[in-house]
Amino acid sequence: MSSFNFGIVGTGFIAGVVAGALARSDKATLSAVASRSLDRAKEFTTEYAGTPVEGWQALIARDDVDAVYIATPTVAKEEIALAAVAAGKHILVDKPFMDSASLKRMTDAAAAKGLVFMDATHFVHHPRTAAIQAAIPGKIGTPRSLHTRFYFPFEDRDNIRFDPKQEPAGALGDLAWYSARAMVEYLQPQGAISQVSVVADRDPDKGAVTRVVALVGFEDGAVSSFDTGWTCGSLLMDFALVGTAGVIEMDDFVLDVHDSLIFQNPDMVARYVHRTGVTNRTEFTEIPVPAKTGQHVSMVDNFADLAASGDAAGRAAYAEASRQTQSILDAVWAKIAG
Template sequence: MGTGAIAGLFAADLGLLPQARIAAVHSRSQDKAQAFADRLSATAYDDETAFLADPAVAAVYIATPNHLHAAQALKVIAAGKPVLIEKPIALKSGDVEAIAQASRERGVFAMEALWSRFLPAVRAVREQLAAGRIGDVRRIRADLSYAHPQEPGSRFFDPVLGGGAAFDLGVYPLSLVLHLLGEPQAVSGRWLAAASGVDLRSEFRLDYPQAVAELSCGFDRNGTNRFLIEGTRGALLIETPFLKAQRLSFVSDPVRASAVYERGQGLATRFLDRIPKAGRRSEVFAFPGHGLQFQAEAVMAAVRAGETRCATMPLSESAAVLRIIETVLAQPPAGRG
């Protein structure tokens, strides 16, 4: 459901999975649906009911604007079809709870498409933390920022469409922290408002018994987009851009790792980062395509096993991420950008 940029990337990555194919495409515009479907030898629909009734559709991927995700997910579940819902799964944590309830009651699979959790490099991070490679985690730092001009009609800044940096970008670092550390004991933060009223930049602090996570996201700049995990015996650094994690570095000195995390992203820096150095070892986890195929594989495996949820990306953590965003955005903005 949906024919935008992310739908195109997902369709391309499904081509890497021999057991997957696209049977049908839905858009509110028949012309857009047909143009997308023609590239895939699929059936085009502009009617949701007919699309969901197509027996060739075994599961549905929702890639529509943010504000449509929750309602469409409930319709898919009501039709008895497994559903993968693009991030953010909803704009309110309560809507995620409604999706989870419908999934349980109908016995239908549902999951948020937070694809970064399924990347090989992120799996390696989990394994290395479990093995104690950096000791006990003490701090996580991450920023995900891409500059977008505040232009009229931009979906990034439209409150009706679910715009704002937290929904578009913040879900990535927040979700990864919960994936690694679980839900925090306390949440705080601040945000700056764009002219439209949505958050131009948001900052989050998550407190744990022995650790803290300091995260930020924004449309006001191009950030270094790294993800740093500091421990008592070293640090793990997911290199730029961490949401597409392909390069993971172990740094024996957390102070040095912090300096690497903070420096810019010029060509010289990227070149120097690839030169082997004492106390720093890097692993490359390259993959074909855009990385969306790994979450698709997980959905396929879960559905074939008769599961209604995915342990790697449970709906409870999707709701928890939105509760964190709600907590911070409920405060008055710290300023305007």
Template sequence: MAVHWGILGCAGIAEKFCASVSRVENAVITGVASRTAGKAADFIAANCPGAKSYDSYEELLADTSIQAVYIPVPTALRAELAVKAAAAKKHLLVEKPIATATEAKMMIDACREAGVQFMDNTMFLHNPRQDAIKAVLNDKDLFGQIKHVNSTFSIDMGLDESWASGNIRMKKSLEPLGCLGDLGWYNARLTLWAFDYALPSAVSCTYVEHTDEGVPTHIMAQMRFGTRTASFMASFRAAFRNSAEFVGEKALVSIEDFVVSSKLDTASYKVTKTTFGAKAETFPVAILKDEELKTGVQHSNLVATFSNLVASGKVDEAWPQQTYQTQLVLDAMVKSAEQGGAWVALS
């Protein structure tokens, strides 16, 4: 039977969630709540016909027929609402970032106490391409040990004056972490995934550009894992890019679209090795593997995975732990930025 979902809020990103649910058989959206009269009904008509509209979050949470909720409200409002949802015995899929590790722990503890699943909406982790890449990273003959991860996630919307002045991502009261939270979350998560979720020993982050309120709009970050390293750039003010490289001792794995794949239901990656040409006048690049996988839609894969967990009655503690670790890294990066990019240790 399909898991019954509710949506708390009508943010634009919730439209993507509705599309994701529409493609799976084990989930259905049965309710949408908004604090603005009539907004939920309009959202339902456009995105999930047949769902019930609620005039408040509390009214939806009181409906015992709804098993899981998706929370797309701004970061600053998320923790309090998530705790209420957990208390109502709803399984939680939340947007990210979480604002602080303290708030992340508060939400996770509330879910653990209520016996419900917690997961953040990092969709690329549910793309089968990740398993294929992990197999390469673990291949000591082909790849060797991983030495460095480099990634970029940037969008150019911050160059548009109307977006920069009106979008919630630029408002300290709603999204205080700016591009570090909205985009850099994915870079940090990918790096942790590559290093099997070991926390870095230290991080450094610089807000290269920021708003008058101090919301970062272009950042550079570094991470140390003993003798192994990582770096990333996240920006609202650079050309659209969401690429990643995994540098091994013997080869390189590259992805052009690590956050959201460029094609709806396929994803690709390359494994290459660079060598010296004659007299080192050229550096020829040999393609060791160039694979395109039939993956399904990663956003829908996430919904299906989460709904399967709900239906099973079992809680997978790995997902909330990954959320918490990612937020710990971002917290340390905020601290570093406040100190002008100084290295901050994670104990």
């Protein structure tokens, strides 16, 4: 039985996903769930686990909560995160953040108390991410550009995603976050952003940003394009990392087809494709990277391990990856917001 306990704030979609991950984890458990409504917390804990709690303030005060997972709309995240850290809790905060300044307040507060801050990006916890990072020099040389497309068909205009008061960056924060994080993990640009070009669409009624197409250049000559939104009738999660000696491609870079929050395909293995030389598709190399468990389960496992380890450098690395990701979103948002 694990002794590392998560409390969850929020009872919506992604709270259920992480509650499910905790049910599968052998390193962490769900001890309590806070909702603004005790009835909703009770309903949630009937399906998953934990003690239902009314209000996040009561949850962060509990002795049986070691870490707080914040699964609320973006506008509410910082206040809860800072209060949780003040109460001595590690924090797993779902992406995106209001802006880099808000994120810094959270990461600084956690660092000052020796607590874990981690954003809840699942794909970085899939072994495929580390496998590609290790393979890059040998397989594709120096990465020079990264092109990603992440479209998730979504039309529920009553959802928080379409409410700029709750999710100010709309599809940029919801989807392009992963494109920006892919830049951080795989392109690994050195130096500051040197240029940004962007085209964005807004929902005519709600005002939410629904589609963002952008080009981001860095001082070292690395460049990345992304095409993201809710406005395509098809799920797209396409990725091409172009290096001096070849290319690495995936068609599921955010949510792997084998075992992730939208896919359960036991017969399919996560993989990436390596292309080099003048070849046709029959000559591309498929490299499978099986995972022992789902990437969202690995996320809570890795969080529990990091909290237990007391590894300050490990904590700083997660916070730095969050900082770099949000800073890319901020640069693109500055162009959208004008």
